[in-house]
Amino acid sequence: MKKYFTLVSVTIFLITITLILYPNFRSTVINAKTIVAIQPFGEFSSTEAKIIQEEIAEFYHLEVTVLKPVELPKNAYINMKSSRYRADTLIRFLRKNMDSNYNFVIGLTDKDISTIKYSNKSTKKIKEPNYKYADWGIFGLGFMPGESCIVSTFRLKEKNFRSRFIKICCHELGHNFGLQHCSDKTCIMQDAAETIKTIDNVQLNLCNSCKKKVGFHKY
Secondary structure, eight states, X not given: OHHHHHHHHHHHHHXXXXXXXXXXXXXXXXXXXXXXXXXXXXXXXXXXXXXXHHXXXXXXXXXXXXXXXXXXOGGGEEEESEEEEEXXXXXXXXXXXXXTTOSEEEEEESSXXXXXXXXXXXXXXXXXXXXXXXXXXXXXXXXXXXXXXXXXXTTOOSTTHHHHHHHHHHHHHHHHTTOOOBSOTTSTTBOOTTOHHXXXXXXXXXXXXXXXXXXXXXX
16 A cells, blocks of 8 residues: 555656646647647748648647747857757747747758767767767757757758658657657657658558557547
């Protein structure tokens, strides 16, 4: 009995901490009242933003709105190997400036974005060789769980451009909703494994397990 009460107490504590850190985060459940905002950066195509709005709304069955474009924050800019913007800095910018009317926000940019890749997250030791991994160009990044994510079209080639773009947006939002990388090779949440081929091969679909985790009641 004592172990039972200890387990309950720990569970309540963890839930409380999550609600404090992410007040707008609804566990791993989304519903028709969930609102996602799309934040275009700079001169990002309004046409592409509109298409992503429609695709996300249909895929996750929730309301999506497109915000007015804003400039990329200067503190996110770096010049390491090439002109890039730190993805984690952009994510924090989006979260900090998100209107309380929205539950999640996804940033869209045509500029290159990157992150630091660690071999050991606990020690923050950068992978070797340092010159190759210190700054890692990426398609997108989303905190899990979290309220914001960022996607860049910079590394998407003309071949399958639209399909790739939509899949990456749905993937990063999935992380915000609490979904981890999935082992199902048909699921949109499969790890891209640092190659565009994975994105091309994966289907625009959530496996049954991931659907249950986000609370898809319509399936």
